[in-house]
Amino acid sequence: MTGLNNRHQSLIQKAQNSVNEVKDKIAQNHWRLQYHISAPAYWINDPNGFCFYKGEYHLFFQYHPYSPEWGPMHWGHVKSNDLVTWEHLPIALAPSEDYDQDGCFSGSAIEKGGKLYLMYTGNVWTGRNHDTDLKQVQCIAFSEDGIHFEKIKQNPVISSAPNGDIHPYHFRDPKVWKHQENYYCVLGSRTKDHIGQILLYRSKDLINWEFINVAAKGDGNLGYMWECPDIFHLNGNDVLMMSPQGLSPQGYLYHNLHQSGYMLGELDFENGMLHHGEFQLLDYGFDVYAPQTMIDPHGRRIMIAWMAMWESSMPEQEYKWAGAMTLPRELTIKNGQIISTPVKELEKLRQNPLSYQNVKVKEEIEIPHVKGKSIELKLIIVPKEATTFGLKLRVSEKEETVLSYNKETEMFVFNRNKSGAGPGGVREVPVQLLDGQLHLHIFLDSSSLEVFINHGEKVMTGRIYPSESAQGIRFFGDKEIDLIHLSKWDLKINE
Ligand code: FRU
Secondary structure (H helix, E strand, O other), X not given: XXXXXXXXXXXXXXXXXXXXXXXXXXXXXXXXXXXXXXOOOEEEEEEEEEEEEOOEEEEEEEEEOOOOOOOOEEEEEEEEOOOOOOEEEEEEEOOOOHHHOOEEEEEEEEEEOOEEEEEEEXXXXXXXXXXXXXXXXXXXXXXXXXOOOEEOOOOOOEOOOOOOOOOOOOEEEEEEEEEOOEEEEEEEEEOOOOOEEEEEEEEOOOOOEEEEEEEEXXXXXXXXXXXXXXXXXXXXXXXXXXEEEOOOOEOOEOOOOEOOEEEEEEEEOOOOEEEEOOOEEOOOOOOOEEEEEEEOOOOOEEEEEEOOOOOOOOHHHHHOEEOOEOOOEEEEEEOOEEEEEEOHHHHHHEEEEEEEEEEEEOOEEOOOOOOOOOXXXXXXXXXXXXXXXEEEEEEOOOXXXXXXXXXXXXXXXXXXXXOOEOOOOEEEEEOOOEOOEEEEEEEEEOOEEEEEEOOOOEEEEEEOEOOOOOOEEEEEEOOOEEEEEEEEEEEOOOO
């Protein structure tokens, strides 16, 4: 091994020790998620390098292994053979070289000739102001065993942003894929006067990269920077997914600090331009950012996102951890929009099944044994004459998280103003009943809630921080409603 690699390995070891020292204590915190990915200790953000390598799913993530706040980024690493049970592996990347000394920022993974390649952004601060004083370059590391990664000698493989109306420094988050005999990658960028855009590159070997074009660029209210782009083909469309920063709120839209969404279109691989439709959100809740997708051996397009939001308060920081990933969601396209559903493998988590048919709900009721903090619920509601109806989760005397629907406004609402600790707020999304029915598929974990509405047509995700004892569930309607079907499972990983 060369001197450089020794340095990288010893920085990884140091980071690993920092995590090992505190992780047992952190495991006791009652907000620790039971079946979602989070780090054993300290801060995580974006999912990175989501891929399938030598028979297993791998997921890397932005990781600061020294504190529950964002800091010099490493890449954490987990793997799974079923997308349900994840094994923590050693930290994969640490900032160790001149070109990545202040962080190994987001990126992606691809298999080539039996090796696993990571493509990531090397970040260097050139002054105190992190908005203006930075240098970002694109780098490669590889592994023979999928666990230990070595940075290549040719780094950085893209050492500066292209000429043109392209900001020279905000230039990051490569997502690499293979199309016919070439590799392509997209990068997050902005123009010199701060309009978000995506850059497309091509390579024969992952080392020599040629800039093709600005694949897409914002117009109107689409923000000052597009982070974490991903391009993939799905059900006859080329999809650009990205995380734009700086959109102003419009009606029920864009109330989070930053957004994640997509545009459907057609990518011209020759001139590098994406002809696309409107920007649409991926999730209408509070806490989804920097989604990344992969295609698995079954041909499924699977997405995982960071289940948090920049600058939100995160009460788990007090217990030395911060951030988590959403459940893996399978994406398909129907009627010009992405449908997201939890991957089928999650059914393995189900324990203690309970099911009810045709329950009449008057005012507000509890249903025997329907309660808990890490559970799955599937329900079909027929509201009949009711206008407003729904359910409350994680209920105690003082706390509740409310999911409701208003038939007049046709809006579905997620209200976390009384959820417990942490940020409150209300998010809304237009939903139409399906033949007079509302279908909900809900995943509740110790400090999170994901709601898949009408078979994944709309999704809402949010972190909530209730007291441990708040485990009640109540159903309500302003007039009698029929709960024509209700299933409930406790969810737990079988160790
Ligand atoms: C997105 C992001 C990326 C960057 C990373 C740094 O959340 O800002 O653009 O690579 O986080 O941690």
